[in-house]
Amino acid sequence: MGSQECISVVNPVLMGGVVRSEVVESCYEKSVELLRQNSTPDGVLASSRSSRALGRHYASIFGRDASICAIGMAVSGDGELADAARDGLLALGRHQAPNGQIPKYVKPEIGEVDFWYAGCIDATLWWLIAISLLDRFHPDGRLAIELAPRITLALRWLQCQEHQVWYLLQQNEASDWADIMPRSGFVLYTNALWYWTKRLYDLPGTRDTREWGNLLFWPFGNVVPGQRRARLLMHYIRNKSRPTPFYLSFVNFSQWGDEVDIFGNLLAHLTGLADPSAACRTVRAIVSMQASLPYPIRVVGEPISRQSPMWRRYMQRHCQNLPWQYHNGGIWPFVGGFWVMLLGRMGMEKEARLELEKLALANRVNDWEFNEWFHGESGEPMGMPGQSWNAALFIMAYHALLHKVRYFL
Secondary structure, three states: OOOHHHHHHHOOOOOOOOOOOHHHHHHHHHHHHHHHHHHEEEEEEEOOOHHHHHHHHOOOOOOOHHHHHHHHHHOOOHHHHHHHHHHHHHHHHHHHOOOOOOOEEOOOOOEEEEEEOOOOHHHHHHHHHHHHHHHOOOOOOOOHOHHHHHHHHHHHHHHEEEOOOOOOOOOOOOOOOOOOOOEEEHHHHHHHHHHHHHHOOOOOHHHHHHHHHHHHHHOOOOOOOOOHHHHHHHHHHHEEEOOOOOOOOEEEEOOEEEOHHHHHHHHHHHOOOOOOOHHHHHHHHHHOOOOOOOOEEEEEEEOOOOOOOOOOOOHHHHOOOOOOOEEEEOOHHHHHHHHHHHHHHHHOOOHHHHHHHHHHHHHHHHHHHOEEEEOOOOOOOOOOOEEEEHHHHHHHHHHHHHOOOOOOO
């Protein structure tokens, strides 16, 4: 289905009217202001400083957060933010593990380095992606040259996590951004980032990663793999699941995720891991489940309940991951930025502008509090305020839509 046909289906469902450019422009200014406020000599903090943020370690340089933020900061046109973006990537590099892994977070002022419980696989991926994009937007920075030995170490560490036949990264539960979710084995979100990284660094096996990703994360097509173990894995899934418009959130031995990882699906389409012909069906399904109401966007389509075999006791940690909350169905404005970029990439500019406005309205709640996430049903603002990546993704989406900046190959 072409983008025009997709637009004709989506248009009646998306909310909004005439884009109020005032709130969009105000949000852009507030985003720059927040990122300046949260910047330190060692990079940008995950959130604004407060006693609560300090107690939960949010006032730290997070590997994934600072790297994602660095991209938005680099395209902002603000010299101070571009410098802070570079500082953050350098600080993370200085605290790289001897084996090449980038930490979950660092506190340079006290020398604390954290790698999480089951490891943190996506911090290394986002760090590599950010370095490549910063050099694209600011070639005089020569960041990749300065960090060349550390980049080699990071890539080698990731290649050690790659399946030697399927060219997909493997991971434990709760070891990426959704760090209290039970996805394990081959995870869609992580492998979308791995495919993007492989393309940016021209790594071997890039095409294989894409082919196996489409086979395992959407095992309902007509292609039958010649590899025996892959056939068995796909057979387990096809016997108990029906095709959906979405790629599975993860695939493991006799287990898989059908809760609908919206973030993972967005990245799969943006990075090119997913089949281009599937993008329209995914967008239509996201709209039909009203996942961008009241704000973009809910990160899980069907939250995991306590009665589900996928439920884990750690999901009630801090009472966060109950259904419709946090990673288990909460609304995350920073992920909404990727939603806006996918709509724009598909030529759905009017829809993307409406969603950008809703994203601005989300950040404006409680007098520009930039809340971490919102309850997936009630829309109540929750989590830590002053989230840096909310600001950075708004800037990224703004430039992608209005200035046609391309982050994805």
